[in-house]
Structures are given as C-alpha cells and as structure tokens.
Amino acid sequence: MSNKSSSKINVPEARAAMDKFKMEAAAEVGVDLKEGYNGNLTSREAGSVGGQMVKKMIEDYEQKLK
Secondary structure, eight states, X not given: OOOOOTTXXXXXXXXXXXXXXXXXXXXXXXXXXXXXXXXXOOHHHHHHHHHHHHHHHHHHHHHHHO
C-alpha cells in the first residue's frame, strides 16, 4: 500500500482552479471557508462542501452529455 494521498492534484496548474471551485461550493452551502488551513470546520461542514462539489461536477457532466 502506498503513502500517496488520494487528494493529490496530478496537474499542478489545476490547484488554483480547484481552490476557486472549493471556495464557490463553500459559499453556496454557507460554510465560512478561508484560504489555507481550515481545521476549525466540523465534519458536517467539510462534508457539505465536498458534497456540493460532487453535485456540481455531476450536473456539469450531465449537461455535457445532452
């Protein structure tokens, strides 16, 4: 088993876009996300941000299929 993180971004140039996407998703669900460390977030808040990101990615994919 490797120690490689599953959240590692393989394309370094994509980091800024993913950070922007994460901030937009957080704003949509009402989570006060700041740049850098966000260790003060509850599991529920962090999960809602991740869930919103997945929801938006699925919606985008479905639109592209049409």
